[in-house]
Amino acid sequence: MNFPLHIEVVQKRQSRVSKDHVKEIVHSYLSNFACLTPGAIISTDEIDESLDLRDHVQSIAICDVDYETEVQMTNVELDYHVYKLDNFGAETDTMTDATSGDELAAADVWALPSEEFHGLWESLVYDSKLKEDTLRFAETAFEFADRGVDQTVVGCNRVILLHGPPGTGKTSLCRALAQKLAVRLGDRFPRARLLEINAHGLFSKWFSESGKLVARLFDRVRDILDDPRLLACVLVDEVESLAHARRSALAGLEPSDSIRAVNAILTQLDRLRRYPNALVLATSNVTGAIDAAFVDRADVKRFVGPPSARAAYEILRGCCGELVARGVVTGGERAFPLRALEGSRFAESAASRCSLRLWDAAREAAAAGASARALRRLPLLARALHCPSPRKAPDLTQFVEALHAALRQHLADAAHLDAPAH
Structure with missing residues (x-):
């Protein structure tokens, strides 16, 4: 039995041929090789091949999730993922603070796969199999959802928490994982979005409106999730702000409705479990200061430290x-x-x-x-x-x-x- 080797193919934006046609011409090109090197990226601008390949393909990535050494073509089954990159960048979703009238940045929204995140996955280096583990977890979690596994029997919140000191690549890994899933699950989800919420800004500015604006924000998230063919990855950055807000409220150091804002976001995250096309990613710079209620909701909790x-x-x-x-x-x-x-x-x-x-x-x-x-x-x-x-x-x-x-x-x-x- 041959094991799969993932081949990720970036189709040129101006190309109008089908994905199946792109798969055929790429497979024809790769068939010329006896062995493939996982981790290699082939730019079609640098090879002397047929015009058909150069007209329609920007790059070919031989992925390295399951293999660390050169593999023979006869020992693997090539699994192709063809996609185009979105080049419009992030759109900022704003909301109005009823108290001050200010426009507040609620979330940044990217259409995936995004040109901005292209190559980010490959650039991240960790000692452990952190990238591979998070990717396999997410793929398995969506498989459970597709097969209708009862969440009351087999617990699965589809929540990943990465914690550790600043500058270790936690946010970058979350963005790269969302991009990777948009590519790998492209047949299941033809459209994908990354919604990045800054929890620190959320709780420092919106206490006056308590949980109302939080609910409005997640109403918009659910509007996106109502499309079952769209993958939505919700990234909550600096989630330790939840813990700080809750402790300050209980100690009487913050307005009493601040704890309602914290409870509101936890409730909204719980509701995302009902959507089989949602994944929650969270980061924290302060290990040990994360709200216990949020930690309990995370399926995967990984520490990301400085590089060895x-x-x-x-x-x-x-x-x-x-x-x-x-x-x-x-x-x-x-x-x-x-x-x-x-x-x-x-x-x-x-x-x-x-x-x-x-x-x-x-x-x-x-x-x-x-x-x-x-x-x-x-x-x-x-x-x-x-x-x-x-x-x-x-x-x-x-x-x-x-x-x-x-x-x-x-x-x-x-x-x-x-x-x-x-």
Whole structure:
């Protein structure tokens, strides 16, 4: 029995042929290969193939959820997902505060798959199988809903909670997961939306109206969910605001109707269980401060911490690869995958020297607890402030040394910020 290998195909926006036709021409192209490399992304602009493929296909992604090494075509069954990217960006859904008359941003709404989130899933690096686990949970939860599994017998709220310090990629993972589901479940849900609600803004501004505006907001969410062929992913960012609001209200530090606002959103989230096309994603920057009532509703609760040395290395290696591809960094050198360094037991050679220096930087960043967000800013700082010449593109060796300098500067700046005032 062959196992499935997912092939995600971006159809060009101007293409008017059917998805089945796109599958046929992509399958014909891939049949020329004896093996496929999971994680590889093929841009049709860079291959010399038939005009039919180049006219209709933007890119082909060989997905890496189930495989970590090269696979033979005869051992897998290719599962194709063809889609077009929406390029309109987010629409802000506003509501009027009856007390002040102000227009408040209730939620940002994206049509999925979105061009803004294209490639986001692949760019996220974690040590654990966090991406794979959340994707499999969501796919299984929707399978249960499609088969009519009784939720009073088998509990399933379709709620995922990611918690941990800022800058670790929690919100990015939620957006990437919503995008991935829009692609993978495209046959079941031809349309998809991501609705991003900022809980912090919600509870800091809307207490005067208590739960009324919360109810109105979720009325709009349910209007979207009334279309059974539309997948709706509701992202509640900074959900720890629920816990803060509830504690403050019980302690008498907030208006009494603030607790009604908290209870209202919990009630509304409960009602989303009735919709088989809804998924709730939530993030929190303060582990341990999340409202217990919300935690109890989450099916999956995962801590997302700062990158380890392994994850930091792959993040920095990906950044270097991007800059080499764009011509910002020159030369024929490249940073090896960490598996290659481990296979050689980190032996130093002329070819591996640059990669080993990058590994040193990754270990230093991990020891200092640098966030993924900080790591992704280092290449810009390295090129702008620490390269020998501001006009001449550095080679990879020079750039890795500049990354070391940028990392040390970042850690020093962070230490000054954390130091007590004199």
